[in-house]
Structures are given as structure tokens and as C-alpha cells.
Amino acid sequence: xxxxxxxxxxxxxxxxxxxxxxxxxxxxxxxxxxxxxxxxxxxxxxxxxxxxxxxxxxxxxxxxxxxxxxxxxxxxxxxxxxxxxxxxxxxxxxxxxxxxxxxxxxxxxxxxxxxxxxxxxxxxxxxxxxxxxxxxxxxxxxxxxxxxxxxxxxxxxxxxxxxxxxxxxxxxxxxxxxxxxxxxxxxxxxxxxxxxxxxxxxxxxxxxxxxxxxxxxxxxxxxxxxxxxxxxxxxxxxxxxxxxxxxxxxxxxxxxxxxxxxxxxxxxxxxxxxxxxxxxxxxxxxxxxxxxxxxxxxxxxxxxxxxxxxxxxxxxxxxxxxxxxxxxxxxxxxxxxxxxxxxxxxxxxxxxxxxxxxxxxxxxxxxxxxxxxxxxxxxxxxxxxxxxxxxxxxxxxxxxxxxxxxxxxxxxxxxxxxxxxxxxxxxxxxxxxxxxxxxxxxxxxx
Amino acid sequence: xxxxxxxxxxxxxxxxxxxxxxxxxxxxxxxxxxxxxxxxxxxxxxxxxxxxxxxxxxxxxxxxxxxxxxxxxxxxxxxxxxxxxxxxxxxxxxxxxxxxxxxxxxxxxxxxxxxxxxxxxxxxxxxxxxxxxxxxxxxxxxxxxxxxxxxxxxxxxxxxxxxxxxxxxxxxxxxxxxxxxxxxxxxxxxxxxxxxxxxxxxxxxxxxxxxxxxxxxxxxxxxxxxxxxxxxxxxxxxxxxxxxxxxxxxxxxxxxxxxxxxxxxxxxxxxxxxxxxxxxxxxxxxxxxxxxxxxxxxxxxxxxxxxxxxxxxxxxxxxxxxxxxxxxxxxxxxxxxxxxxxxxxxxxxxxxxxxxxxxxxxxxxxxxxxxxxxxxxxxxxxxxxxxxxxxxxxxxxxxxxxxxxxxxxxxxxxxxxxxxxxxxxxxxxxxxxxxxxxxxxxxxxx
Ligand SMILES: Cc1cc2nc3c(=O)[nH]c(=O)nc-3n(C[C@H](O)[C@H](O)[C@H](O)COP(=O)(O)O)c2cc1C
Ligand SMILES: Cc1cc2nc3c(=O)[nH]c(=O)nc-3n(C[C@H](O)[C@H](O)[C@H](O)COP(=O)(O)O)c2cc1C
Numbered sequence: 001x002x003x004x005x006x007x008x009x010x011x012x013x014x015x016x017x018x019x020x021x022x023x024x025x026x027x028x029x030x031x032x033x034x035x036x037x038x039x040x041x042x043x044x045x046x047x048x049x050x051x052x053x054x055x056x057x058x059x060x061x062x063x064x065x066x067x068x069x070x071x072x073x074x075x076x077x078x079x080x081x082x083x084x085x086x087x088x089x090x091x092x093x094x095x096x097x098x099x100x101x102x103x104x105x106x107x108x109x110x111x112x113x114x115x116x117x118x119x120x121x122x123x124x125x126x127x128x129x130x131x132x133x134x135x136x137x138x139x140x141x142x143x144x145x146x147x148x149x150x151x152x153x154x155x156x157x158x159x160x161x162x163x164x165x166x167x168x169x170x171x172x173x174x175x176x177x178x179x180x181x182x183x184x185x186x187x188x189x190x191x192x193x194x195x196x197x198x199x200x201x202x203x204x205x206x207x208x209x210x211x212x213x214x215x216x217x218x219x220x221x222x223x224x225x226x227x228x229x230x231x232x233x234x235x236x237x238x239x240x241x242x243x244x245x246x247x248x249x250x251x252x253x254x255x256x257x258x259x260x261x262x263x264x265x266x267x268x269x270x271x272x273x274x275x276x277x278x279x280x281x282x283x284x285x286x287x288x289x290x291x292x293x294x295x296x297x298x299x300x301x302x303x304x305x306x307x308x309x310x311x312x313x314x315x316x317x318x319x320x321x322x323x324x325x326x327x328x329x330x331x332x333x334x335x336x337x338x339x340x341x342x343x344x345x346x347x348x349x350x351x352x353x354x355x356x357x358x359x360x361x362x363x364x365x366x367x368x369x370x371x372x373x374x375x376x377x378x379x380x381x382x383x384x385x386x387x388x389x390x391x392x393x394x395x396x397x398x399x400x401x402x403x404x405x406x407x408x409x410x411x412x413x414x415x416x417x418x419x420x421x422x423x424x425x426x427x428x429x430x431x432x433x434x435x436x437x438x439x440x441x442x443x444x445x446x
Numbered sequence: 447x448x449x450x451x452x453x454x455x456x457x458x459x460x461x462x463x464x465x466x467x468x469x470x471x472x473x474x475x476x477x478x479x480x481x482x483x484x485x486x487x488x489x490x491x492x493x494x495x496x497x498x499x500x501x502x503x504x505x506x507x508x509x510x511x512x513x514x515x516x517x518x519x520x521x522x523x524x525x526x527x528x529x530x531x532x533x534x535x536x537x538x539x540x541x542x543x544x545x546x547x548x549x550x551x552x553x554x555x556x557x558x559x560x561x562x563x564x565x566x567x568x569x570x571x572x573x574x575x576x577x578x579x580x581x582x583x584x585x586x587x588x589x590x591x592x593x594x595x596x597x598x599x600x601x602x603x604x605x606x607x608x609x610x611x612x613x614x615x616x617x618x619x620x621x622x623x624x625x626x627x628x629x630x631x632x633x634x635x636x637x638x639x640x641x642x643x644x645x646x647x648x649x650x651x652x653x654x655x656x657x658x659x660x661x662x663x664x665x666x667x668x669x670x671x672x673x674x675x676x677x678x679x680x681x682x683x684x685x686x687x688x689x690x691x692x693x694x695x696x697x698x699x700x701x702x703x704x705x706x707x708x709x710x711x712x713x714x715x716x717x718x719x720x721x722x723x724x725x726x727x728x729x730x731x732x733x734x735x736x737x738x739x740x741x742x743x744x745x746x747x748x749x750x751x752x753x754x755x756x757x758x759x760x761x762x763x764x765x766x767x768x769x770x771x772x773x774x775x776x777x778x779x780x781x782x783x784x785x786x787x788x789x790x791x792x793x794x795x796x797x798x799x800x801x802x803x804x805x806x807x808x809x810x811x812x813x814x815x816x817x818x819x820x821x822x823x824x825x826x827x828x829x830x831x832x833x834x835x836x837x838x839x840x841x842x843x844x845x846x847x848x849x850x851x852x853x854x855x856x857x858x859x860x861x862x863x864x865x866x867x868x869x870x871x872x873x874x875x876x877x878x879x880x881x882x883x884x885x886x887x888x889x890x891x892x
Contacts, residue, residue: 023624023631030624030631034656036567060555062616062654067634074624074631077617077655080556083563086533105553109506109587110526117529121482140650141555170508171523178469178476178520183745185469185476185520188513204586208508209523210480299629 007381007417008271008388008430010098010240011046011400013039014057014075019277019360021297022395023074032396033078040091042400049404050418052429053096053127054088055220055240055390056081060105060138069302069359082114089122096426098127098220098238103160104153105133105142109203111160112167115217116209124213124425127238128164129220132157132228154227156200161219161235163203165435166194168216170206172440192439214427215434232270233259237432240390241274244339244364249274249385271387271430274380277365278373279394280402287367294394295356303355310340310358320352361392370406378416453827453863454717454834454876456544456686457492457846459485460503460521465723465806467743468841469520478842479524486537488846495850496864498875499542499573500534501666501686501836502527506551506584515748515805528560535568542872544573544666544684549606550599551579551588555649557606558613561663562655570659570871573684574610575666578603578674600673602646607665607681609649611881612640614662616652618886638885660873661880678716679705683878686836687720690785690810695720695831717833717876720826723811724819725840726848733813740840741802749801756786756804766798807838816852824862 012018016032023030032038043054058081063070070076081099089097097118101111111128119126132153139147148156175190194205221236223229232239233256243249252274257267279294281287300320307315313327324344343362344354366373380386393399411417418429427434458464462478469476478484489500504527509516516522527545535543543564547557557574565572578599585593594602621636640651667682669675678685679702689695698720703713725740727733746766753761759773770790789808790800812819826832839845857863864875873880 024626024629030626031622034566034622059654062637062652063639063650067637071632071634072629076632077622079566079655080559080563083528083532083560083567086529087536087567090533090536106556107551107553107588110552113526114529117526120480120525121529121533137650140648142553143648145648176477176480176523180470180476183470183518183743186517186522188517191508191513193509202586202589202591204509204583206508208505209525297629 004415005381006431007377007411008052008273009417010053010055010238010273010388010390011042011051012055012057012240012275012390012392013042014078016074016396017393017399018075019294019392019394020073020075020302021294021356021360024297025294025395027398028395029397030074033074036087038397039084040088042396043088043092043095045397045400045404047092047095049408050421051095052388053098053426054085055098055129056085056100057129058100058102058131059135060102060133061135061141063137064135066305069299069305072299072302082118085126086118086121089118089125094125094421094424094429096125096127096218096429097122098129098218098426100129100131102131102133102138103157104148105138108160108163108201109167109207112164112207113209115164116168116207116212119212119214119217120210124427126212126214127218127220127426129222129240130157130161130231130235131222150225151227154223154231158231158235159198159200162198163194163196163201165216166196166438167203167205167207168212169437169439170194171211172437173211176210190440211437214425215437218426218430218432229256230259232256233265234263237270238430239270239272241272241386242363243274243385246380246383246385249380250383253384253386269432273388273390274364274386275392276377276389277361277363277392277394278399278403278407279365279367280370280373280399280406281368284368284372287369290394291365291367292353295353295360298356298359300352300355303352303357303359306358307340307351307355310336312337315351315355318351320355321350323348324351324354370410373407374410374414377411378414381416450861451827452877453823453857454498454719455863456499456501456542456684456719456834456836457488457497458501458503458686458721458836458838459488460524462520462842463839463845464521465740465838465840466519466521466748467740467802467806470743471740471841473844474841475843476520479520482533484843485530486534488842489534489538489541491843491846491850493538493541495854496867497541498834499544499872500531501544501575502531502546503575504546504548504577505581506548506579507581507587509583510581512751515745515751518745518748528564531572532564532567535564535571540571540867540870540875542571542573542664542875543568544575544664544872546575546577548577548579548584549603550594551584554606554609554647555613555653558610558653559655561610562614562653562658565658565660565663566656570873572658572660573664573666573872575668575686576603576607576677576681577668596671597673600669600677604677604681605644605646607677608644609640609642609647611662612642612884613649613651613653614658615883615885616640617657618883619657622656636886657883660871661883664872664876664878675702676705678702679711680709683716684876685716685718687718687832688809689720689831692826692829692831695826696829699830699832715878719834719836720810720832721838722823722835723807723809723838723840724845724849724853725811725813726816726819726845726852727814730814730818733815736840737811737813738799741799741806744802744805746798746801749798749803749805752804753786753797753801756782758783761797761801764797766801767796769794770797770800816856819853820856820860823857824860827862
């Protein structure tokens with residue numbers, strides 16, 4: 001029997017969950033974003049659940065919302081991803097480790113070296129989530145009065161990628177002889193000096209670390225704009241999408257795979273994993289109650305602020321316990337506004353509930369029994385709306401434990417998710433080839 | 447009985463030993479610079495030996511010597527220090543972890559966050575070796591055609607330090623309430639926005655991570671120039687010196703402590719630890735033989751190149767097996783030349799041996815029995831030539847094992863080195879105070 005199409009699962013952590021009410025949920029670890037013992041436990045649970053990777057988001061500023069809202073959020077602070085993941089590497093054996101690093105505010109030589117170091121330390125489990133950093137507050141921490149313009153960020157990002165991957169190829173796999181007899185440590189013919197000179201960067205090279213175990217750490221992208229999609233189609237091996245319905249998922253999937261075809265890339269050399277917020281209950285009702293409870297922990301005023309932005313209208317004037325009234329059309333963001341109106345109608349939410357949903361997490365959510373969640377995941381997978389998911393947990397630790405103990409076995413029973421890791425590297429888990437060295441024929445090629 | 451003055455010991459690793467012949471020594475691990483299992487073992491041995499810290503040097507380029515010499519050196523590649531040390535943090539419990547980071551090529555926001563992350567992950571064991579990076583090849587990897595001028599590097603370094611320490615003070619120690627009842631995660635009154643604007647950096651802040659456990663990670667400096675000494679006297683808590691004799695050590699010690707007195711700093715708020723290359727034998731002869739053998743593993747031509755530079759004269763023209771002939775005076779580096787002539791006369795070395803010494807390691811060395819080495823260390827300590835040493839091991843693992851098993855017990859017997867750690871942080875080991883937060887009165891002050 002041919003093997004069924006396989007689901008890939010990342011765990012989206014920041015380093016905890018994205019829902020701003022989650023730290024207040026009964027039984028949650030309120031300090032999880034900042035407690036290594038907890039994070040180690042999460043990583044080990046994810047490995048037991050055979051996840052492809054632990055994915056660590058990153059934001060280079062605190063003040064990305066007004067302080068009155070921020071003070072209620074556990075996402076205000078976190079570890080640096082490339083400092084946390086090496087520590088988690090020693091606590092796990094197979095789990096992939098994906099860190100976010102910005103092409104707008106970092107230096108390619110340092111990024112290349114750090115990911116190569118993580119890849120070596122972890123036995124080939126590193127991935128790089130390339131972001132151009134959309135938060136304008138980050139610019140203020142890096143000497144810029146204004147954020148670099150969007151398309152320029154992407155041009156710089158593209159050149160950054162070329163430099164980093166060129167540096168990873170500095171050494172042939174068999175460059176290091178370490179011949180104690182002759183006293184030759186490496187073969188100079190197997191060392192390539194990059195000599196990159198471009199509009200944004202001049203980097204001589206070579207990198208002062210051997211080629212990563214995976215050749216290159218896995219290249220991940222999360223950009224949603226035209227420029228972001230194009231960069232992903234050209235360079236990414238994983239996309240973390242933000243599609244919020246299965247129809248949108250299929251359109252995005254088809255769009256990316258069509259761009260790849262034009263570029264001559266094999267469609268399965270890139271996996272599309274939309275973010276999915278998961279709330280698990282023993283019954284449908286229990287799951288819905290859990291979600292309602294989670295949303296109710298979002299501070300109402302913070303939620304109203306989010307709702308006002310989405311509507312282009314001051315929502316604090318509405319009765320919080322009534323349904324959303326008719327609002328006159330404005331010139332502000334139409335698509336955001338309509339999404340909110342549809343959501344309110346579909347779920348029959350009051351103004352307060354709607355506000356708390358937006359302040360918590362309003363993207364793609366799978367709320368239900370383990371079977372119902374597995375059904376949805378299977379449908380996305382089999383109808384080419386995705387190659388898997390980047391799972392966002394409702395709260396920690398329970399959200400992770402429940403997913404691993406209840407949803408994963410259901411996926412395994414259906415034959416669409418691994419029962420054990422087949423290989424040892426993140427590329428192995430994702431079914432991705434080891435890239436060839438552009439300057440040397442590899443001694444060993446996967 | 448009053449306690450005797452205590453020795454402090456760092457282990458200088460890169461991440462292995464500095465001697466370019468060491469990887470060829472019988473029993474050495476040739477791949478130690480790049481094998482995490484080995485490095486973990488070294489760190490654990492150092493912790494068993496109650497070392498204050500593991501110190502990781504760093505160089506932001508490969509090509510700091512001609513490739514014909516470089517190809518014989520195990521220092522050509524290594525892990526990124528801030529990726530390696532978090533992994534070593536999980537393998538140890540008390541050992542301090544000092545990483546080098548450059549003020550010339552890095553960004554203060556990222557450096558502040560990474561060291562704060564390491565400090566939290568390790569339970570307060572991080573230190574930052576501030577370097578301005580003297581290797582001009584590094585500039586070519588960071589978009590600069592020419593290296594930044596020396597004094598400008600130091601001006602930038604000083605401002606970089608101010609920004610990083612200001613960012614570390616972004617949060618009061620008791621800022622994080624995590625009050626699940628009220629839903630307030632942190633107290634906005636305990637958050638300080640730096641708003642730094644200076645000639646080199648504009649950084650708004652705040653840092654997106656809590657204040658480090660140690661307040662600030664320990665500040666380490668290794669600059670030797672006038673500007674370097676002054677920066678150290680103003681800011682450093684540890685200096686890794688390069689003094690090559692006890693007299694020079696005493697002069698350097700007195701110079702730094704006098705600079706500190708002028709600045710109103712308490713003399714014991716800074717520890718001076720010169721690098722000391724240690725070769726241990728059961729007898730004096732065995733130690734001398736070991737060193738000669740180690741030097742003989744340095745490729746003669748690489749050594750001759752180093753000797754030629756030191757003499758300002760082509761040393762390949764001399765008979766390698768004869769003593770150094772008379773050489774006419776030149777205008778090149780007088781002090782380096784005289785040091786070499788004195789060394790050749792003192793030890794009666796042939797041209798080849800002298801060349802191999804320079805190609806290996808020609809700075810301060812302690813070669814002898816464990817007792818003789820302890821005698822020297824004690825003399826440096828008691829005559830205020832240093833507060834301890836940054837030990838460079840002859841080769842690994844044996845050099846580390848021998849130091850911990852033979853020299854450390856001898857120092858302990860004399861009452862000048864701890865038998866166990868008294869505290870848990872690197873500041874505790876070094877007897878350094880936790881810096882006060884410049885923006886908030888600390889809730890807990892050491
Ligand atoms: C699932 C997901 C995760 C993301 N993680 C990060 C992140 O960690 N850091 C960041 O700066 N941006 C992150 N982004 C933002 C994207 O990189 C990107 O800036 C955003 O989707 C807007 O797309 P555009 O820049 O192409 O317009 C993420 C986006 C998605 C959908
Ligand atoms: C023990 C010791 C360790 C050092 N480690 C480093 C290092 O890891 N990286 C680096 O760039 N420079 C290192 N240096 C060089 C110093 O930071 C400094 O650049 C050098 O001593 C020259 O001093 P100056 O820059 O004040 O002229 C080290 C120096 C000493 C003495």
C-alpha cells in the first residue's frame with residue numbers, strides 16, 4: 001500500500017502561546033515564556049509527539065502596542081531565540097529547532113555563523129525563519145528613525161539570503177583533514193572565499209565554521225505580501241502561512257506552487273504550514289467553553305482597542321453586552337472590517353466577546369474533540385490546502401500535553417503522521433534534500 | 447584565621463587551546479574545537495576543578511594569517527560563542543560562562559538581549575568579554591573596506607557599553623507581577639525607556655527581556671593599549687591581561703588599580719587575570735620535554751614566518767639548527783624584537799626552536815611540576831601581580847585533566863583556591879557586587 005500524504009507539524013511558540021489571555025488560564029504556567037525548566041519540558045513533550053520542529057518567533061522590540069494593553073501580555077519579553085535553542089538542543093535528540101532572525105537588523109556573517117553553530121550543535125536540526133521584520137518599533141532600537149520601506153526590506157532580505165547561503169558553502173564537506181602526521185588541518189583547495197559585493201552587503205568570507213550538517217539549515221519564510229510570497233517561492237523550504245479558512249488555504253497553496261513551477265522548483269521542495277490555533281475538549285461543547293473562557297481572560301479594554309482598529313470605528317461607544325450594531329462604511333481597511341463582521345455574525349458574539357476574540361487570537365482556529373481536529377487537519381492535507389500546520393497551543397502546559405496525548409495518536413491511527421522519526425535531521429523529518437554546495441561537489445550527498 | 451587572598455581561575459578556550467601544535471599532540475582530540483561532546487566534557491571537568499569561568503575567545507574572520515600557515519591551525523574555525531555557551535550552560539551548574547562579543551561589528555540591542563538570555567538560562571553565570579576586534583580581516587566581512595581606526599573603535603566601544611548596560615536596566619527586578627487575578631503581567635512604572643541618542647547609536651529601548659539575574663553579566667575586557675586600559679579601568683570587572691613576566695604583571699596591576707582609584711572605583715571591584723600557558727609534568731624535566739615536543743609539532747615554515755615578523759628580518763635565511771646569529775637593528779617593532787632576542791638567549795634555543803615557540807605560544811608560560819606551578823601562581827597572587835589567571839591548557843583533554851587533578855588540589859591545600867563554590871553566580875565566584883539598577887532602586891540588592 002502506498003504511503004498516504006504525510007502531515008508536518010511545527011509548534012509555534014514565542015516561546016509560549018500567542019493568546020494574550022493564556023497565561024491566566026487555570027493551570028497555566030504564567031511565567032512559561034521565561035522559565036527554562038518549563039520550556040525544556042515543552043520541547044521534550046513535542047519530541048515525544050514526533051513534531052517536526054519547535055518554532056520560535058521573534059520580535060525586536062517591546063513597545064508594539066500601547067503600554068496599557070502591553071502590560072497585560074506575556075509576550076512583552078522573551079529569550080533571544082538563538083540563545084534559547086542551543087540550550088533546548090541539548091535537552092532533545094530529534095526535534096527540529098527553528099529560530100527567527102531578521103534580515104533588516106542583523107548582519108549576514110553573524111547570522112550565517114550562528115545558524116551553522118546551532119546546526120552542528122544539534123546534529124542537523126536547525127532552521128532559519130527569515131523575516132524582514134514588519135514591526136516599525138524595532139527600527140528605533142537599531143538607529144533608524146523610520147522603518148525601512150517594505151520593498152527595500154525584501155530586496156535587502158533577498159541579498160542577505162544569498163550572502164548567508166554563500167557563506168554556508170565556504171567549506172567542502174571533506175575540507176577538514178585533521179592529519180596529525182602531516183600537520184595539515186584543512187585542505188586549502190576546499191575553502192571558498194565568497195567575495196560578495198552587492199548593493200546592501202560586502203562580505204568577503206569565508207565563514208569560520210564548517211558547512212552545516214544539513215548543508216544549509218532549513219529555510220523558512222512567513223511573509224504574506226506579494227514580495228514575501230515571491231521570496232518564499234524562490235528560496236523557502238517551509239512557509240508558515242496565515243490563511244484563515246480552508247478556501248483561502250487552497251488559493252495560497254496553489255499560488256505558491258504555481259510560482260515555484262514557473263521558477264522550475266519541484267513542488268514538494270517547499271512545505272506550506274499555516275498557523276492553526278488549537279483548543280481541545282473531550283466534547284465539542286467543552287472545547288467551545290474552553291475557548292470562551294480563554295477569550296474572557298483577555299482584558300476587555302485591550303480587546304476593544306483591537307476591535308476599534310479592525311472596524312475603523314470607536315467600539316467603546318457600543319453596548320459591550322449587545323450584538324455589534326450597524327456601522328457606517330469608512331475608508332479604512334475593508335478586508336479586516338468585513339472579516340470581523342462575518343465572524344460576529346457566524347458565531348453570534350457580543351461586542352465584548354468579539355473584542356476579546358480579536359485581542360486573543362482571531363486567525364485560523366480548530367476547536368473541538370481530538371477527532372474533529374484530526375478531521376480538519378486531514379481535510380486540509382488531502383485537499384492541498386496545506387502540507388501540515390504550525391500549531392499554536394491554547395495554553396501551556398495543558399494545551400501541548402493534550403495535543404500530544406490526544407490529537408497526535410488520532411493522526412497516527414489514520415496513517416497521516418509519523419509514529420517515529422525516520423531520520424535524525426530536520427530535513428529528514430520534512431522530506432527535504434540536502435542542498436548541494438554551489439562551489440564544491442559534495443563528498444556525501446543525500 | 448583571616449582568609450588568605452583567593453586566586454581566580456578562568457579557562458581560556460577558543461574553544462580548545464591556543465597552541466597551534468596542540469591538536470597533533472599524542473592523545474589530543476584533533477577535532478576538539480568542533481565536537482560538542484568533547485567541549486561538554488571539558489566544561490564539566492573545569493567545574494569539578496571549581497574554575498570561576500569558561501572563557502570563549504572569538505574572531506570574526508578566518509583569514510588572519512596566510513593560508514599556508516592557517517591550514518595547519520585548528521583555530522581556523524569554531525562555534526559562535528553565544529551559541530555554544532547556552533548549550534554548555536545546560537551541562538554545568540556553577541561554572542561561569544564568558545563569551546566574547548565585538549562592539550565594532552555587532553548591534554547593542556542584540557548583544558544586550560543575548561547576554562541577558564544567557565544569564566537567565568544559566569542562573570546568573572554569564573560574562574561579556576568586550577572586544578573592539580583588532581583583526582582587520584574581520585572588517586571585510588562586515589561591509590567595511592578598511593578597519594575602523596583604533597581610537598574610534600574604542601569611542602564606539604564605550605558608547606556601546608553604555609547602551610547595553612542601560613538596556614539591561616530596562617526593567618526593575620520586581621516589574622513582573624504575573625497577577626492572574628487582575629490580569630496585569632507587569633507594572634508599567636517599573637519599565638524604563640532608554641531613549642539613547644549618541645554619536646554612534648540611537649536606541650530607544652526598552653529591552654524585551656527581564657533584567658539579568660546578575661543585574662549585569664560580568665564585564666570583561668582584554669584591551670592592552672592606552673585606550674583599552676582606560677576603558678577597562680572605567681568599566682571592566684575582569685581584565686584578561688597579556689603581561690609576560692611577573693614584573694610586567696606588577697606594573698600593569700598597579701597601573702590599572704591607580705586608574706581606578708582616580709575614578710573612585712574600589713580596587714577589588716576589578717580582577718586582573720593574565721593569560722598563563724601551563725605545561726604540567728611529574729618532574730621539571732618531563733614538563734620541559736612536553737613543551738619541547740609541543741613546539742616541535744608547530745610547522746617549521748609557519749614558525750619561521752612568525753619569527754621573521756618579530757625580528758623584522760627574513761629568518762628563512764638562517765641555519766635552522768644553529769643559534770640565532772647577530773642581526774642588524776631595524777626600524778620595525780623594537781620591543782617585539784628584543785623580547786625574542788632575550789628569549790633565545792635565556793633558553794638557548796636554535797632558530798627552528800625559537801620559530802616554533804613563536805608559532806606555538808610565546809607569552810607567559812608556567813612549565814613544571816604542579817608544585818612549581820602553584821608556587822608561581824601564589825607568588826603572582828601575593829605580590830599583587832594578578833588576582834588569578836586565565837589558564838591556557840597545553841593540549842586537550844590531558845592538559846585540562848592534569849590541571850584539575852594535580853594543580854588545583856595543590857592550590858587548595860595552600861588555602862588560596864576554593865574547595866567548593868560558595869555561591870551560584872559568576873559574580874559570587876569572583877566576589878563582585880550586583881550592580882544597582884540606574885533607573886530603579888532594586889528590590890533585592892546583594
Ligand atoms: C505564522 C507567522 C509567524 C510569524 N513570525 C514572525 C516573527 O517571529 N517575527 C517577525 O518579525 N515577523 C513574523 N511574522 C510576520 C511575517 O514575517 C511578515 O512580516 C508578515 O506576515 C507580513 O508580511 P509581509 O512582510 O510580506 O508584508 C510571522 C508571520 C506569520 C504568518
Ligand atoms: C587574553 C586575551 C584574550 C583576547 N581575546 C580576544 C578575542 O577573543 N577576540 C578579539 O577580537 N580580541 C581578543 N583579544 C585582543 C584584545 O581585545 C585587544 O584587541 C588586544 O589586546 C589589543 O589591544 P588594543 O585593542 O587595546 O590595542 C584578547 C587579548 C588578550 C590579552
